[in-house]
Amino acid sequence: MSVSGNPIHRLPLNMPDHQPHSLSPCIGYCKLSDEEICAGCHRHIDEIIKWQQFSNRQKHMIIHQCALREKASS
Secondary structure, eight states: OOSTTSGGGOOOTTSOTTSOOOOOOOOSOOOBOTTSBBTTTOOBHHHHHTGGGSOHHHHHHHHHHHHHHHHHHO
């Protein structure tokens, strides 16, 4: 499953940080590894739990890290 190939994983870079954003990188395949990383979206459990609290800028950074995690795991 490719995180980077799924359009939901691309948050607009120019979106104001204060504007609410409801997109989530979740693809509905939720299975945690021993390191507590989801096999579907490659977020850590803490990132999943706190997703709605993050700013858009933080979400974009997390999604970038998810792509790196996915690449490292393949």
